[in-house]
Amino acid sequence: MTIKSEISKELSYRLKIINVIMIILVIFIHSYRTEIKYEGEIIGLxxxxxxxxxKRxxxxxxxxxxxxxxxxxxxxxxFSKEIDFRKNLVKKSKTLLIPYLFWNTFWIILYFIAQNISFTKSFFSNxxxxxxxxxxxxFLYAYIGNLSAGSSEPFLFTLWFIRDLMILNIFCLLIKKIIxxxxxxVLVGSFCFWFFDINFYIVTATSLLFFVLGYFIVKYNLQIEMIDNxxxxxxxxxxxxxVAFSMLNHPVISNIFYKATVIIGICFFIKLSRNIYLNNKFREFFLKLDYATLFL
Structure with a gap:
């Protein structure tokens, strides 16, 4: 069964706006530091x-x-268009695999150089x-993650989502067929894996669930107006x-509301993208920023 979903000009622009917002939020995620690690010493902030x-x-x-x-x-x-598996792999190799290999290798070389300079050695000597x-x-683990030790993170750990996305693209037709x-x-199973933090380490439960949900949106022709309304x-x-209840110390309650925060936040930012799109100045500003998001 071939499923196609038309992407309007408005939706295309809104996806770019959402992309900018999410990139900014990712920067905030990785700006959260509670300590600085030196060689043989950890300093709390x-x-x-x-x-x-x-900050939290x-x-x-x-x-x-x-x-x-x-x-x-x-x-x-x-999934919004008919998938040509070969063309998709070629495309993803250019947009995901090559940047993944480049930046991971760059970071390994940077660490090697920094570890051999006396002035910077203490900052890179974990x-x-x-x-x-x-x-x-x-070196193999540095690129694919140490699965035997329960880690799916590459050397440059912030690229884990690219790693997962590449794997999901490889198995996209199989995932579609199973769904x-x-x-x-599949929906209930992937949701439970995510909710209870059960990871297979081939891909994370988070990446699996929301990749699955992306196909569900196409499969059942769910419209963005459902959130806009x-x-x-x-x-x-x-x-x-x-958000408030997710910050409680109770592990069960905080986890329930933590997961709820993810879902509600997604809805909120999707809805916010429409307001930005309808404002000409904001729309043009975000569309210009979109060109810089790949580097960020």
């Missing part, structure tokens, strides 16, 4: 309590919808990342409520 709470809200709650939304949009765009001690297996045959089973007076209070 002390900040005012209100600033710590604000932005970087560990509001921003957490970014990566799931990336997987959702990538999957939607992939015992687990001493490049001169790497064997063949260590077409066992839609409810939600009133801000409803979504904002619920969003604030979910």
């Amino acid at each position: 002390v900040v005012p309590k209100f600033l710590e709470i604000l 809200i932005i970087s560990r709650r509001i921003s957490i919808s970014a990566v799931p939304l990336f997987f959702l949009i990538s999957s939607f765009l992939l 015992p687990n990342t001493i490049i001169r001690n790497f064997g063949t297996r260590d 077409d045959k066992y839609a409810l089973f 939600i009133k801000y007076r409803y979504i904002i209070p619920v969003y604030i409520f979910a």
Whole structure:
């Protein structure tokens, strides 16, 4: 069964706007630091309590919808047209594999150089990342993750989502076929893996669920207007409520609302993209920023 979903000019622009917002949020995610590691020493960062709470809200709650939304949009765009497996692999090799290999290799070389300069050595001397001690297996793990140790992160760990996206693209036709045959089973199963943080390490539960959801949007022709029609007076209070309860110390309650924060945040940013799109100045500003997001 071939499923196609028309992407209007408005939707195309809104996806670019969302892309810019998510990139900014990812920057906030990786700007969250609580300590600085030196060679043989760890220095904790002390900040005012209100600033710590604000930092946690932005970087560990509001921003957490970014990566799931990336997987959702990538999957939607992939499945919204008929998939030519060979052409898709060639395209993804250029847009994902080559940048992945380049930046991961660049980072390994950077670490090696920094570890051999006295002035910078102490900043790059984590015992687990001493490049001169790497064997063949260590270099392999640096690119695919140490699956035997339960880690799917490459050497440059921030690229884990590109790694997952490449794997999901390789198996996209199989995923589509399984969903077409066992839609409810796959939806419930992938949601449970995500909710209970059960990872296979081949890909994370987060990437799997939202990649699956991207195909569901196409398969059942779900329209973005479903989210646009939600009133801000409803979504904002619920969003604030979910964020607040996700920060409680109770592990069960905080996890439930943490997951809710991801879902509600996705809806909020999708809805926000329409308001930005309808404002000419904001739209042009975000569309210009979109050209710089790949480098960021």
